[in-house]
Amino acid sequence: MIPTTRELRRCNDCGDPVLWTVTRAGRHLLVNARPDDRGNQACYRISPRTWQSRSLDAADALPLAAWEHPFMPHIATCKGRATPAPAVLPPNVVRLDTKRRRR
Secondary structure, three states, rough: OOOOOEEEEEOOOOOOOEEEEEEEOOOOEEEOOOOOOOOEEEEEEOOOEEEEEEOOOOOOOOOOOOEEEEEEEEEHOOOOOOOOOOOOOOOOOOOOOOOOOOO
């Protein structure tokens, strides 16, 4: 199922059309506007203008149902996001993301 143009919004970073979904945990997730076979989010419409998504990568994830379609999370393809840090940093730079505590 393809979302209608009324259900789509524009990404603030790159301007591409995106679809807001609600995960089973109640969080919001941006996915690309079109289904993608490489996507890891199973999305389906639960009411007019409301879409639900669930991860296909979880350990206890069920296979894709007949009414679901795979979508790619927009964060994976967004062209407006800052480029990630290089894998090899200069010797005078400390990588802080590995030093931070997880919540």
